[in-house]
Amino acid sequence: MSPVTVSGALRRLAAEGLVTTRPGAGAFRAETRPHGTPAGDTSWQEIALSADPAADAVPRSVDAADILVTLAAPPPGVIELNGGYLHPALQPERALAAALARAGRRPGAWERPPVEGLAELRAWFAREIGGVAPDRVLVTGGGQPALTGALRALAAPGAPVLVESPTYPGMLAAARAFGLRPVPVPVDAEGVRTDLLAEAFRATGARVFVCQPLFQNPTTAVLGAGRRREVVRIAREAGAFVVEDDFARRIAHEDAGELPPTLVSGDPDGVVVHVTSLTKATSPSLRVGAIAARGPVLDRLRAIQIVDSFFVPRPLQEAALELVGSPAWPRHLRTVAAALRTRREALLGALAGALPELPVPEAAPGGFHVWQRLPDGTDERALAAAALRAGVAVAPGRHYYPAEPPAPRLRLSFVSPADTGEITEGVRRLRTALDSLV
Amino acid sequence: MSPVTVSGALRRLAAEGLVTTRPGAGAFRAETRPHGTPAGDTSWQEIALSADPAADAVPRSVDAADILVTLAAPPPGVIELNGGYLHPALQPERALAAALARAGRRPGAWERPPVEGLAELRAWFAREIGGVAPDRVLVTGGGQPALTGALRALAAPGAPVLVESPTYPGMLAAARAFGLRPVPVPVDAEGVRTDLLAEAFRATGARVFVCQPLFQNPTTAVLGAGRRREVVRIAREAGAFVVEDDFARRIAHEDAGELPPTLVSGDPDGVVVHVTSLTKATSPSLRVGAIAARGPVLDRLRAIQIVDSFFVPRPLQEAALELVGSPAWPRHLRTVAAALRTRREALLGALAGALPELPVPEAAPGGFHVWQRLPDGTDERALAAAALRAGVAVAPGRHYYPAEPPAPRLRLSFVSPADTGEITEGVRRLRTALDSLV
Incomplete structure (x- = not known):
């Protein structure tokens, strides 16, 4: 290559910021990161994401885990007693489309x-x-x-x-x-x-x-x-x-x-x-x-x-x-109101049948779930994990408390299972999970 | 009314919180607001909306005015040279439906x-x-x-x-x-x-x-x-x-x-x-x-x-x-790319024809607008108001600066008018507005 070609190429690379030229020293590959840091190292972000100019800074990290408990889809085969939305069978899918x-x-x-x-x-x-x-x-x-x-x-x-x-x-x-x-x-x-x-x-x-x-x-x-x-x-x-x-x-x-x-x-x-x-x-x-x-x-x-x-x-x-x-709207609301009542009663019945030692949970003629007290000393997290192994997803009560919970609880949803059969089977699996803890 | 009826009614009103009973004194209408404040007075909100526990508090009010400049629909009959979205004529309406x-x-x-x-x-x-x-x-x-x-x-x-x-x-x-x-x-x-x-x-x-x-x-x-x-x-x-x-x-x-x-x-x-x-x-x-x-x-x-x-x-x-x-997607993108070029050139042509004393604005073969320098000392707000009176909406440049603007400007959009005819007419009205300021 001629010197003209080389210096032309260098000029172009310098213009693109790929090399830096130091007069009297030569041309060097431009660095985009501090000396010695390997490419693809994102660990500097940990500092940037927590650095804060205010002395009385509030924590900056954002935790969505407690939302994902009810928002994320469960693994296949797991009955969802922790959902926060109507099962597709209860949604007005045709009217929506x-x-x-x-x-x-x-x-x-x-x-x-x-x-x-x-x-x-x-x-x-x-x-x-x-x-x-x-x-x-x-x-x-x-x-x-x-x-x-x-x-x-x-x-x-x-x-x-x-x-x-x-x-x-x-x-x-x-x-x-x-x-x-x-x-x-x-x-x-x-x-x-x-x-x-x-x-x-x-x-x-x-x-x-x-x-x-x-x-x-x-x-x-x-x-x-x-x-x-x-x-x-x-x-x-x-x-x-x-x-x-x-x-x-x-x-x-x-x-x-x-x-x-x-x-x-x-x-x-x-x-x-x-x-x-x-x-x-x-x-x-x-x-x-x-x-x-x-x-x-x-x-x-x-x-x-x-x-x-x-x-x-x-x-x-x-x-x-x-x-x-x-016209589908009032009809849909009536259908849902009837189905929720049926499902609530199915869940309460299943709990009374399969878990008779637990207190009757808080349950009102509205909403998607019941609020189940657990025996003192029950480890909610261990129970939720055991339940998942048994094939049912439940929401530990502690996520619902802004501070220390006064007692162990589960929130059990009756809208996310496909039908009352799944509700009953879900409670049966919860029985298995509770027994496995003893 | 019998005393039984009255005391029954009072009990019920008290239960609903509508009256308070003070033993030995009588029943009084319950107050939901500090003494002497008339109903429907929301002025207390001004304090609540600015009160802040932190000494180095940042301002709490939220200002959406600069967004609404380009987001709000203009009055009828006004040509929009300040919009930030494709005119419906340029949108892929059928493909979207x-x-x-x-x-x-x-x-x-x-x-x-x-x-x-x-x-x-x-x-x-x-x-x-x-x-x-x-x-x-x-x-x-x-x-x-x-x-x-x-x-x-x-x-x-x-x-x-x-x-x-x-x-x-x-x-x-x-x-x-x-x-x-x-x-x-x-x-x-x-x-x-x-x-x-x-x-x-x-x-x-x-x-x-x-x-x-x-x-x-x-x-x-x-x-x-x-x-x-x-x-x-x-x-x-x-x-x-x-x-x-x-x-x-x-x-x-x-x-x-x-x-x-x-x-x-x-x-x-x-x-x-x-x-x-x-x-x-x-x-x-x-x-x-x-x-x-x-x-x-x-x-x-x-x-x-x-x-x-x-x-x-x-x-x-x-x-x-x-x-x-x-298949409509690449076609749509080509159509828009051609239309934007035509409209940009129409706006630049109209500006050169109707406002020849202004510098040629910054304009690149991308985006929705040109960035028009105004003569030193032009009052952008007065011009924008005069333009609106003349039937054309324009965006004052100062909204685009985080601090004091170095010079007066307008941002002129060529995508929100219906067609090139509206672009030309919009610039003509801007001419009228500029002349009215002198």
């Missing part, structure tokens, strides 16, 4: 929707929630983004947030992911202990309390009539918000009777931020829900949703409208 | 997908990105959640984040919403000034730099060949990540020639976190995108997505797969 196909052909179905959601869908949610105007409703991508958005809107990193104890692990994970400190307020058979709530606000200075007044997850408790107003009054006196996670309204069972109204419907002062979702009563993939609120907080909730994800895909919103406006 | 209908009927289409996304779709994105294995790809709900997730994963509240100046306002808004401090690194015709990048890392201790190497928004600059490797090397030396926002790869124009590969494809050390999306080349509502990364950071990105939103709705993922696997 039809709704989606019609939605995709609606004029403008692929246009950007209003960032707050389709007007027709906001109006539908407003009617469902009761006592709120459509312009106070934001359409969200399901319940989880609504909850995380509400937590971020209402509390700053490092701030305390009052939560029911036990409560939904996905909310705890979201709170912790934002650096919030969940502070437990115990729940009994009538829901959150309002006699402890005011003290919890005083002790922490918290500005938000997250509450599931209807068929609380996991205890299944319904907030007592006397406590409903107390919760709002105590929060208002503390200058704090109540996030009402109304996840279970559309999955009440046939024998539930009349449901209490939403907390937000009786709140003129903007204390309650209401969260609801279509997902639980339909499919995990119909990720459409809503937030309702009043006052300046609505602007912040809206801004957070825009900044995070712009808006909910319009075809999904159109499909939701098609579904809830179809 | 067909894909969605087929997706809804795919077996298991409404089941929960794997939280990382459908395997087939991850593999498709991996091939598109180049040099990454499918198991390093996460499917996201478009580019915006991917960007916000990456920012949260890589920086703690209060931390600095290096950004190009000017840059995409949606990224600035997301960074600020999480309490991050955007620190500008200037961009010139070859992209970010790498001679200033190392200094910016040193001065701030930042652990992340957000970069658009291809058709940068808004300058349209392509990162120079020599700088591509520099960016990764400098970040690696600083122990920092590079977020590669590769938003424009599928909206290169017919005359773009061969595109440089992605930064992530040549990065063995996990420095680059790559973000891409299908939205720009299709519809704002096909909210499907991807993140690709390597090392522990991938776990954090995955956990953040699960905690925030669980997963991307499966029917949308299936629809995306149907679309990109159909």
Whole structure:
């Protein structure tokens, strides 16, 4: 090669940053990493992912494990007594497919929707929630983004947030992911202990309390009539918000009777931020829900949703409208209500039959599961592992507690198995697992 | 009424929390708000929404205004020279409708997908990105959640984040919403000034730099060949990540020639976190995108997505797969590439004809817009307001700067008008607006 060719090649390599030329010394391969570090070494990330300029830094790692317990698919052959969604057999699959196909052909179905959601869908949610105007409703991508958005809107990193104890692990994970400190307020058979709530606000200075007044997850408790107003009054006196996670309204069972109204419907002062979702009563993939609120907080909730994800895909919103406006919708809700009752009773019957030494679990005519007390000293993790070996997946109770659990528990779902036969067989396998521990 | 009826009614009202009884004093209407506060007064929220336990608190309000500039629909009759999505005439509407209908009927289409996304779709994105294995790809709900997730994963509240100046306002808004401090690194015709990048890392201790190497928004600059490797090397030396926002790869124009590969494809050390999306080349509502990364950071990105939103709705993922696997897809991309070239040339021609006194704007054969310098001293806000009165919406340049802008600018989009006729008419109205300011 001629010197001209070589220097031309070097110039080009230098321009591409592949070599560095040092006048008087020569041309050297350019380094992209500190001297001596081998290529493909990502261990530097561990420092970068935890380095933090603030002295009082909150932990930065994010733990999704407790959500994955109920979200991940189980191994083949394992009966799922830990799921959080309707089994496909209970989902309105044909109505959903039809709704989606019609939605995709609606004029403008692929246009950007209003960032707050389709007007027709906001109006539908407003009617469902009761006592709120459509312009106070934001359409969200399901319940989880609504909850995380509400937590971020209402509390700053490092701030305390009052939560029911036990409560939904996905909310705890979201709170912790934002650096919030969940502070437990115990729940009994009538829901959150309002006699402890005011003290919890005083002790922490918290500005938000997250509450599931209807068929609380996991205890299944319904907030007592006397406590409903107390919760709002105590929060208002503390200058704090109540996030009402109304996840279970559309999955009440046939024998539930009349449901209490939403907390937000009786709140003129903007204390309650209401969260609801279509997902639980339909499919995990119909990720459409809503937030309702009043006052300046609505602007912040809206801004957070825009900044995070712009808006909910319009075809999904159109499909939701098609579904809830179809004759199949009330029929589907009735079918689900009947099936949930049957399944709940099947699970309770199976537990009484196969595990008669255990106390009758907490179970209400709403929601997806029962809350099973275990004998003192039972190692939940060992039991869950033994259960998996026996072919049944269960959710250990400890994931539901913001702090140390007072007693061992399991949350047992009756919606994720294929049918009542699988429920009975799942409980039989749980018996095997319990026996294997002794 | 008998005393029995009255005391029965009082007992019931007390049980519902509507009255409080004080023995010896009587029954009183229960208060849910501090004494003297009228019902429906939400002003207490202003305190709650800003109260913060941390002394060095970051601002808590969230501002979505700069995103809404390009996201909100314009008033009727107004020509949109500020849009960020393909006009419906350029969207593959029929192919999208067909894909969605087929997706809804795919077996298991409404089941929960794997939280990382459908395997087939991850593999498709991996091939598109180049040099990454499918198991390093996460499917996201478009580019915006991917960007916000990456920012949260890589920086703690209060931390600095290096950004190009000017840059995409949606990224600035997301960074600020999480309490991050955007620190500008200037961009010139070859992209970010790498001679200033190392200094910016040193001065701030930042652990992340957000970069658009291809058709940068808004300058349209392509990162120079020599700088591509520099960016990764400098970040690696600083122990920092590079977020590669590769938003424009599928909206290169017919005359773009061969595109440089992605930064992530040549990065063995996990420095680059790559973000891409299908939205720009299709519809704002096909909210499907991807993140690709390597090392522990991938776990954090995955956990953040699960905690925030669980997963991307499966029917949308299936629809995306149907679309990109159909014969209509390459045809659509060619059609768009040709149309974008025609529209870009139409806008440049209209500007040269109607506004000859302005410098020729920055414009590259990729992206959706040109970056128009205005005469020194032009009041961008007054001009944008005058333009709206004249019937054309434009985006003031200042929204694109993390700090004070060095000169007045407009970002003018050629994709949101219906056709080239609207582009020409929009520029004519801009002429009217400019003249009205003098």
